[in-house]
Amino acid sequence: xxxxxxxxxxxxxxxxxxxxxxxxxxxxxxxxxxxxxxxxxxxxxxxxxxxxxxxxxxxxxxxxxxxxxxxxxxxxxxxxxxxxxxxxxxxxxxxxxxxxxxxxxxxxxxxxxxxxxxxxxxxxxxxxxxxxxxxxxxxxxxxxxxxxxxxxxxxxxxxxxxxxxxxxxxxxxxxxxxxxxxxxxxxxxxxxxxxxxxxxxxxxxxxxxxxxxxxxxxxxxxxxx
Amino acid sequence: xxxxxxxxxxxxxxxxxxxxxxxxxxxxxxxxxxxxxxxxxxxxxxxxxxxxxxxxxxxxxxxxxxxxxxxxxxxxxxxxxxxxxxxxxxxxxxxxxxxxxxxxxxxxxxxxxxxxxxxxxxxxxxxxxxxxxxxxxxxxxxxxxxxxxxxxxxxxxxxxxxxxxxxxxxxxxxxxxxxxxxxxxxxxxxxxxxxxxxxxxxxxxxxxxxxxxxxxxxxxx
Amino acid sequence: xxxxxxxxxxxxxxxxxxxxxxxxxxxxxxxxxxxxxxxxxxxxxxxxxxxxxxxxxxxxxxxxxxxxxxxxxxxxxxxxxxxxxxxx
Numbered sequence: 001x002x003x004x005x006x007x008x009x010x011x012x013x014x015x016x017x018x019x020x021x022x023x024x025x026x027x028x029x030x031x032x033x034x035x036x037x038x039x040x041x042x043x044x045x046x047x048x049x050x051x052x053x054x055x056x057x058x059x060x061x062x063x064x065x066x067x068x069x070x071x072x073x074x075x076x077x078x079x080x081x082x083x084x085x086x087x088x089x090x091x092x093x094x095x096x097x098x099x100x101x102x103x104x105x106x107x108x109x110x111x112x113x114x115x116x117x118x119x120x121x122x123x124x125x126x127x128x129x130x131x132x133x134x135x136x137x138x139x140x141x142x143x144x145x146x147x148x149x150x151x152x153x154x155x156x157x158x159x160x161x162x163x164x165x166x167x168x169x170x171x172x173x174x175x176x177x178x179x180x181x182x183x184x185x186x187x188x189x190x191x192x193x194x195x196x197x198x199x200x201x202x203x204x205x206x207x208x209x210x211x212x213x214x215x216x217x218x219x220x221x222x223x224x225x
Numbered sequence: 226x227x228x229x230x231x232x233x234x235x236x237x238x239x240x241x242x243x244x245x246x247x248x249x250x251x252x253x254x255x256x257x258x259x260x261x262x263x264x265x266x267x268x269x270x271x272x273x274x275x276x277x278x279x280x281x282x283x284x285x286x287x288x289x290x291x292x293x294x295x296x297x298x299x300x301x302x303x304x305x306x307x308x309x310x311x312x313x314x315x316x317x318x319x320x321x322x323x324x325x326x327x328x329x330x331x332x333x334x335x336x337x338x339x340x341x342x343x344x345x346x347x348x349x350x351x352x353x354x355x356x357x358x359x360x361x362x363x364x365x366x367x368x369x370x371x372x373x374x375x376x377x378x379x380x381x382x383x384x385x386x387x388x389x390x391x392x393x394x395x396x397x398x399x400x401x402x403x404x405x406x407x408x409x410x411x412x413x414x415x416x417x418x419x420x421x422x423x424x425x426x427x428x429x430x431x432x433x434x435x436x437x438x439x440x441x442x443x444x445x446x
Numbered sequence: 447x448x449x450x451x452x453x454x455x456x457x458x459x460x461x462x463x464x465x466x467x468x469x470x471x472x473x474x475x476x477x478x479x480x481x482x483x484x485x486x487x488x489x490x491x492x493x494x495x496x497x498x499x500x501x502x503x504x505x506x507x508x509x510x511x512x513x514x515x516x517x518x519x520x521x522x523x524x525x526x527x528x529x530x531x532x533x534x
Contacts, residue, residue, distance in 0.1 A: 017255075091346070143406075147370070150366070151366070154362075154363050154366060155363065157357075157359075158356050158357050159357050160355045160356065160361070161359070162356065164352055164356060166352065167348050167351055167352075168348045168351075168352060168363075168367060168420065169346040170344075171341050171344035171347075171348055172341075172345055172367075172370045172371075172374070173343070174337070174341040174344075175338070175374065175377060176336075178337065204416055210373055211370075214369060214370060214373055218289060218366055218369060221289045222289070222362055222363070222366055229530050230477055231466065234507075241499075245495060248495075259487040259488060259491060260487035260490055260491060262491050263460075263490070263491055263494045266494065266495060266498055270498075290473060297505075309501060309505055312501070313497065313498050313501055316494070316497055316500070317494040317497070319492045320490040321490070321494070323485065323490060324485050324490055328484075419502075423505070423506075423509075426506075426509050426513075427509055429513065430513050430516065432510055433513060433516045433517065433520070434516055434518070437516055437519055437520055437523070440520065440523045440524075440527075441523065444523060444526065444530075
């Protein structure tokens with residue numbers, strides 16, 4: 001199963017490396033998200049609103065992630081490759097795992113660019129506890145992407161796919177978002193509140209486990225039509 | 226089974242007719258006085274909601290993995306009930322909170338998670354309506370995820386401190402406030418009966434629709 | 447069948463609404479104590495319960511209407527079948 005997952009991942013990376021369309025557009029969208037928030041949340045003196053940094057980072061991640069999900073599966077649908085993938089002998093869950101890893105890598109790449117940007121624009125000390133922040137971001141990304149990949153895959157042939165994906169995805173990933181934002185906010189305080197951050201990391205882990213298990217379990221019956 | 230429907234409706238109507246009278250006559254609670262009386266229906270509605278979520282979750286699993294059509298009917302019926310009871314629960318909680326906390330809304334974990342549950346099941350109904358053919362399975366996936374997050378809503382008040390009353394309130398209610406104890410469970414029983422009746426009626430609508438489709442198809446042959 | 451049941455349910459609830467009027471007035475009497483409440487609680491309680499019954503009746507009514515429509519369609523189909531049948 002791992003081999004198939006890795007193959008799917010390599011295929012996605014190879015396709016993407018040629019045009020880099022999804023990577024660039026997602027990045028640019030995320031950056032413009034943060035810029036809009038900067039203009040919305042800056043006060044008259046030019047000082048940004050305190051405490052907004054954590055939320056803005058995660059919102060930008062969620063929005064750009066949704067966009068990337070839509071684009072990735074749109075490409076699959078366009079090339080009719082999804083059906084070909086599903087016809088391969090081998091567990092469907094492996095295909096899911098492969099697509100999930102690709103999505104996680106893409107979102108992590110976006111976060112690498114976004115985090116310093118938000119830190120600079122909103123005067124937030126993101127790098128006081130870099131290890132915990134990284135763990136938070138990685139776990140949150142996995143949680144978000146696990147549900148997102150499942151929903152995007154199951155909606156791929158629906159006509160109202162673009163608008164249905166956020167409607168379905170955002171409520172389900174609210175626990176992940178809350179945990180991510182609260183954990184990041186705890187790390188941004190001075191001094192950083194490590195105990196609270198660790199609590200949220202623990203909760204995030206349990207959410208991720210539940211979502212991953214559910215997604216792997218339901219992927220197969222959802223894709224057989 | 227079908228013969229029970231009418232008498233049960235009468236029973237339910239009688240219970241709901243009596244409930245406001247009983248609620249008016251029960252004694253006032255010492256700290257929150259009159260506004261606490263919202264609690265009787267508020268708590269009962271969340272119990273009904275939990276029952277509906279369990280039904281939806283189980284029905285969704287059965288439909289997704291076995292393809293039983295009746296499971297899909299129970300899924301959509303219970304999802305509608307989740308939204309209705311959830312909206313009422315949030316509304317009554319908001320009114321109660323206006324008096325008890327001073328604000329119409331507060332982002333405490335239980336309120337947030339409850340709103341999220343209502344949104345998830347609204348998404349269930351949306352995807353059925355606008356998802357095109359084959360959307361019943363997609364909706365079933367939403368139902369499963371919604372049912373999986375429900376336990377977190379319940380436990381959220383125990384895990385972190387907040388202003389929402391935690392689960393200990395119900396455990397000690399019997400000792401501190403005996404007049405309310407019976408009334409609470411009476412309301413819960415009335416609401417659960419209501420869930421059963423509404424489910425039956427709504428599932429009957431779906432069954433009739435399926436029968437109608439079958440008749441159309443038979444006519445075309 | 448179900449429509450008759452709903453009829454009975456409505457009338458029963460309407461009768462209980464009249465009973466509701468009497469106990470409701472007692473609810474407006476303020477509780478003993480010198481402190482006056484800034485936010486009156488009675489309207490909140492009443493509107494909460496009223497909202498529930500409104501919601502319930504709306505939902506039951508929509509089910510009733512939809513079942514009625516489906517049953518009407520079924521009867522029309524049966525009539526068509528009966529007409530088309532003997533001719534064959």
